[in-house]
Amino acid sequence: MKRNFLILSLFSLLFVACDSGEKSITIPADVYHQSMDKLSDVIVHDIFSPPVASRIYAYPSIAMYEILAQNNAEYKTLSGQLTELESIPTPEEEVSYELAALEAFLILGQKLIFSEDRIESYKTELYTELQTGVNKSYFNASLVYGQQVADHIWAWADKDNYKQTRTYPKFTVTDDPTRWQPTPPGYFEAIEPHWTQIRPFAIDSSTQFVPERPTAFDMNPKSQFYKELMEVYTVGNTLNEEQKEIASFWDCNPYVMNQTGHIMGSTKKITPGGHWIGIIKIACQKTESNPMKSAEAYALTSIALADAFISCWDEKFRSNLIRPETLINEHIDEEWVPLLQTPPFPEYTSGHSVISNAAAVALTSIFGDDFAFDDTTEEKYGLPVRSFTSFVDASEEAAISRLYGGIHYMPAIENGVTQGRALGNYLVNKIELRNESLAQSKD
């Protein structure tokens, strides 16, 4: 944090200092990345579940994109392209679109999380730096415009059924042996059983990408299902070091419980979606993308992530499939513990597989195939760097990591990959961000 502000201070030296202040302000792309990091931090702190976190990333990213695109002829608005999104208002005075975009991003971020003061204090510090040498009324007009757009986006967000689903019925556990039940050690209730009712951003409906049926439940040792169960068990018991590292790298569990005697602690990490938000920053920095292109990457990828969660959760609470840990303990080895803590929702399909592959398709459409990168996203959480040859390479590793982690059967991974890619491809074909076709556009 301190280090980032030092960099920022250097930038501010570039501003033309003047008593009356300039009616211009340059905000480097890193400020947006840093603000996104801040949002991720608060999401981690407030312990939002993966689907809810994907929603929190999407609305601020869309607001940021819409404002910057207003001022950039190369880019198209998302209004009319996303469900029920109408054109954002235009500014009445001369404003900095970059500042307004930042302001709208932070206002929406703050509304969507719980610990508001964490964003508030970040913003206060950031704006103190940014306003140095800038004309005050120009600065304020930009903030007012940012607020207007944030209000517009918020009114849209507020109708996505999120509020209503908060008190919809909880998942009822029954004696059905095929049905998901809470898993150790926390035995938490199922997360977001009604996420299918959240209004999607760009896909037609939550049921547009229903995957193949999961393998029929059958505890006969000769059955396909049993083989797949045994695969989780066997692979879990024979993991090599790299497989363990892969599983841990992609754990992305926002709340891992640790109990020491009476003390219940927790380890909090970014969500799967949060990991991909981190990869966007890496890609943008590596390509030295400007704020506009960065906003494009955030908007498209966060929409892909959010819709992928809606699609995946629709399936999870359709099939309600029991987790391998439950069955292995019951039928095969009562002492078996998966490498990763089983997250609290039904098994099929694998969320990480669906959303990572959707995100990879989105990022590939912007940064291209064979985009090699070093993924430092998890460094903050004590995990090493991993290198990938492409976004798809990373998304495939994220998918298979769930087998190594002992929390998914293979069909949830394979069919999850298919589901995520189909959804991603649909989105990048449907959503037009550039005025010329995306394929031809290169910065």
Place this chain on the structure above:
Amino acid sequence: MRKNRLLFVAICYSLFIWSCSTEKEEPLFQLLSKEATGISFSNNLTSDRDFNIYKYRNFYNGGGVSIGDVNNDGLPDIYFTSNQQSNKLYLNKGSLQFEDITDKSGTNGTRAWSTGVTMADINADGLLDIYVCNSGDVKGDNKQNELFINNGDLTFTESAEEYGLADRGFSTHTSFFDFDKDGDLDAYILNNSYRSIKDFDLRRNERPKRDVLGGDKLMENRNGKFYDISEQAGIYGSIIGFGLGVTIGDVNGDSWDDIYVSNDFFERDYLYINNQDGTFSEELTDQINSISGASMGADMADVNNDGMNDLFVTEMLPKEYERLKSVTTFEDWKRYQYGVKNDYYHQFTRNTFQVNNGNNTFSEMSRFAGIEATDWSWGALFFDMDNDGLRDLYVANGIYRDLTNQDYIQYASSEEIVRQLVSDEGTNYKALIDAIPSNPITNYAFKNINGINFEDRTSELGLEIPSFSNGSAYGDLDNDGDLDLVVNNVNMEAFIYENQASVQGGNYIQFNVKGNEPNQFGIGTKIRATSANGDTYYIEQQPIRGFQSSMDPRPLLGLKDNSPLDLEVIWPTGKVSRYKNIAVNSSFTLDESDQGAAGMSLDVSSTDIIFSNYSPLYYFHEENQYADFDVDRALYLMKSTQGPKMTSADVNGDGLVDFYIGGSKGFAGQLAIKNGDSFDFKSLDAFEKNSISEDAESVFFDADGDGDQDLYVCSGGIEFGSASTALIDRLYLNDGEGNFTNSNQLLPEKTFFVSSSTVSTLDYDQDGDLDLFVGEGSKPLKYGLPGNAYILANDGKGVFTNVTSSVASELNELGMISASAIPDIDGDGDPDLLIVGEFMGIELYENDNGQFKKLSSNQLSDQTGWWSSVHAEDLDGDGDIDFVVGNHGFNSRFRASNDEELALFIADFDQNGALDPILSKYEADGKAYPYGLRHNLIDQIAVLKKKYPNYESFKNASVEDIFSQDQLRDAVELRANQMASVLLINEGDFNFTLKELPWQAQTSPIYAIAAADFDKDGDMDIILGGNLHGVKPEVGRYDASYGTLLINEGDMNFVAADPKLGFSIGGEIRDFVVLEDQVIISRNKDQAIQIKY
């Protein structure tokens, strides 16, 4: 719904009559200074990198105290255990002055971490030895227990190995007792598992697997050496034993010692019944219904002077509101169900007070007694503090670090700090531990008022100093005839309290128990005393009790007065001694070898049985797996388990009474046709077609005037949307032979569907046919919103029309109606209405020529309760109708009075389309506070997480703080001030005297009431049934009732019959059908039974 403060004359059974000792007296207990006593002991703890609360989960459990006379000079001495430093032995020099003789006596102890301590004469030489339990040494091998054998010259020799008592487990405490009555003392070693809590998967129930090293052990004394016989004796000693208390005494009156083991964490407690053959049967789940979750120390004593041991187990539930809201979390419903499913039983976060019913069952009465919440408690001691003849209750509590501080767990303990902890490298333990708040809290002392009600008198008794207290022990340190108190504290000097009861008045007798060798202290001796006034007392010689401690081995009984006593003494060997006319207010020696006193044990006189021939019927009530809390997450009590209700009539004209028993959702109702001694149960096609409906109530009556009994069934419950046709009530018409056909009318209302809860028949218009009254219960997903009541007019042919608006317009939006009775209350020949419900008063409507008028001055209307059932009967035989009205009772976390009412606020506070019912209570400051914890409220109203970012900010927020004035103005507010089940004595002209039913009738919510002359003495007696198991864990299920038989003693005086008279039926009783000489009893998710009277 504002409460009406009309003064209302109600004669109550005055449970609470005692003279208020408000005159300023010296507190009973005086804290003595270390200068005065010479005792400067303090159990000081030091955390370091290698050893701290993260490395050892029992780091803050503290030490124990033993009181006993080690040099037989008549003055009890004191031994303290120190966890990390030298233990201390203080010699009593008289006048409450003590000398530290630890070093010269050689009783320091050398092990890593000392816990519990016991004084007992282990080598049978008449001198008290000291047995110290050791633990804590996680990695090393320095935790063998120590046995300091008394050499008789104030020196001791450590000899544990030699006696076979150098146990290597994480020992908490050890009790010595003669389980096999062979004359010598055996031992129960209580251990706490080696295993880390996080390593357990609940599905692997490890209870049956013995852990030879670390498990609990029963050690048999064979010629002075101890041998582990746990396995053959049937004692669990597994890796999931987290023993924090072992309590020994006789619970079933056979004079053989039984064992209660309290287990911390997820393992349930054990109750071992002595089989009298060297083995035990673990019978907790047969005898006890609800237990403490993280059970700590316990005590066992006869609390109500009925001659049987009752039991108290401590837990961690805070009483203080702000601590409840900041350091407590409860299991959610599913997690609780998961524990039950995996055989960990019904465990709850609260102390439990198991009152012995004398028939191998206990009723958990902690909530009734008001002793369920004493914060992080370690041990409890029942002793008569003020020598008034009733044992009072002392609870030592406190934890040096609030390990369960919710903000610490949610936020401070996580992120960077815990990441370090988990990686286990470079952890700054000090920073981690220092971040946990440290708050000393007050211990608790409750005065026993009448054997069942307790009152918190901590500060009046002089025991209110905030502390971190663990083991404690009582004893008469100054031999003045009262029990002084010694408390071992963490990082604080020990408390030595001098009891002034002997100065302030009060009566007592103290016993010197001299058993035959080798048990010279007579451990296990049972003493029954009867005073010349007929008062009875029971005490056992068992000094080892409470938490990690042992008491002065001279049992002391406080007495109601100074009249002399007759004594019956049952020695552990089975020998009986008898003494007559013993003077009190002095000590008295009981000597087993005294032949003059020898005698036979008296037979207990047998009593006349009222109910007998308990036999199950061929009917088991089933429920689907609906969990109300998944849908209505703010509810505390389930609404979907109110059945089965029954109604009786001769349906086939054979002259025998049959009955209908309602089905729950998915299960059709059934007819029970009388056949010989029993009933044939059968379902009919007509019933099967409506099996989707939940039968809430039913009545047989002749609807169509053809002379046979037709059947009206209420379709109710909360499992259907308001548009569901499953809510249509049904009228089945009888063909005279018991075949029923649905009349297919839209009932009770044609234009919308109603979840009905009660039906009664009446001829309101006196036209000769039977009309109907139907009441609406809790609306699905709209808990709290008022329902309607309906009058349905019969056209004489069994076709019913809703005529409410023309004949009873005041019945709209009445409330959540639960029950009704329609007798002629004022004796004018037409039926009137009495309607009760949840958050409702007792509402009366007078029938005025076919028009129902709400009584304008009905004082019963102000008696707002959670009324659940009503029965109309002329109980005093004066010719008018009286009522018994069932309510929530007193054995509950929900308490209410005129000054501190329960309140329910209902509104869609977060505007998300769902109503938010906020159950709250008005406290003494006039503000309402929610029952929900922060995360419960956030679960219902997510935006509150922004307003209350942490537990600290929420911990004293009232409803007015949480919601804006505008929000509250638009909310519906319901209140309740009366939780008692009551009698309404008809005084004529719609005036009633309200009388609380006796306390035995207040042990659970009442759902079933019936009256008949059960004891055949010519007047009407009452039976009551209740219990509710579908209750969130923070509230705890209601399971203390075994049904109540109230015997009519005349003058509207009803006395609860001893369960031994035959009325003792467990489970969730929902209805009674009283036949000529038997009662049919229906129970939720259980077998229906019949019982003869």
